[in-house]
Amino acid sequence: EVHVVESGGGLVQSGRSLRLSCTASGFPFGDFAVSWVRQAPGKGLEWLGLIRSSLWGGTIDYAASVKGTISISRDDSKGTAYLQIFSLKAEDTAMYYCARAPGWGANYYYFDHWGQGTLVTVSS
Amino acid sequence: QSVLTQPPSISAAPGQKVTISCSGSNSNIGNNYVSWYQHLPGTAPKLLIYDNSDRPSGIPGRFSGSKSGTSATLVITGLQAGDEADYYCGTWDSSLSAAVFGGGTMLTVL
Numbered sequence: 001e002v003h004v005v006e007s008g009g010g011l012v013q014s015g016r017s018l019r020l021s022c023t024a025s026g027f028p029f030g031d032f033a034v035s036w037v038r039q040a041p042g043k044g045l046e047w048l049g050l051i052r053s054s055l056w057g058g059t060i061d062y063a064a065s066v067k068g069t070i071s072i073s074r075d076d077s078k079g080t081a082y083l084q085i086f087s088l089k090a091e092d093t094a095m096y097y098c099a100r101a102p103g104w105g106a107n108y109y110y111f112d113h114w115g116q117g118t119l120v121t122v123s124s
Numbered sequence: 125q126s127v128l129t130q131p132p133s134i135s136a137a138p139g140q141k142v143t144i145s146c147s148g149s150n151s152n153i154g155n156n157y158v159s160w161y162q163h164l165p166g167t168a169p170k171l172l173i174y175d176n177s178d179r180p181s182g183i184p185g186r187f188s189g190s191k192s193g194t195s196a197t198l199v200i201t202g203l204q205a206g207d208e209a210d211y212y213c214g215t216w217d218s219s220l221s222a223a224v225f226g227g228g229t230m231l232t233v234l
Contacts, residue, residue, distance in 0.1 A: 044227050045169065045212050045228065095166065097169065107221075111161070114168040116168050
């Protein structure tokens with residue numbers, strides 16, 4: 001059975017950085033892309049970025065709104081993907097989800113298994 | 125402002141049918157596959173439809189999707205109280221080199 005679990009959230013001071021983890025099991029992690037998505041309070045889902053499998057070069061795409069403020073990486077040997085958020089601001093307060101992303105190439109991906117999310121609260 | 129446009133809310137009685145629209149452009153829906161997600165805030169979003177109209181195993185046939193040109197549609201028939209949730213369409217935008225979601229539609233079962 002596929003499991004996806006996010007961790008690393010919490011209460012963080014504005015200006016600090018934070019690294020979230022996404023640990024997956026039940027499938028060959030290295031064969032799939034992974035995406036990060038967040039939901040701020042009262043808002044909709046916001047796609048943050050995607051890291052492809054090594055089959056597709058492990059390339060990464062980011063949403064324009066967060067490019068330069070986040071970094072996504074993966075360690076296939078640990079079945080884990082990471083989201084680093086730099087210089088946190090109040091507007092980064094959100095539930096952060098990761099999702100397994102079946103697909104291939106440059107532009108064919110969807111999100112079939114999601115974690116329960118990890119809450120990040122940024123305080124001033 | 126989302127790249128994909130959905131109605132903010134929709135409501136219907138149990139047993140009825142609802143249609144949720146998702147409007148985009150040639151750079152996203154017009155040339156890429158659409159997926160649909162059901163989400164109760166604070167829980168894991170659930171994939172309902174992928175590749176415009178395919179259902180993952182375990183998703184009942186009451187949920188169906190379609191795409192025409194630069195628009196996509198999710199139809200839910202035989203509405204149940206448990207269907208009350210937020211629904212999002214998603215696709216890839218080739219111009220942005222990014223995945224995009226609609227703004228979400230809150231479904232209320234009266």
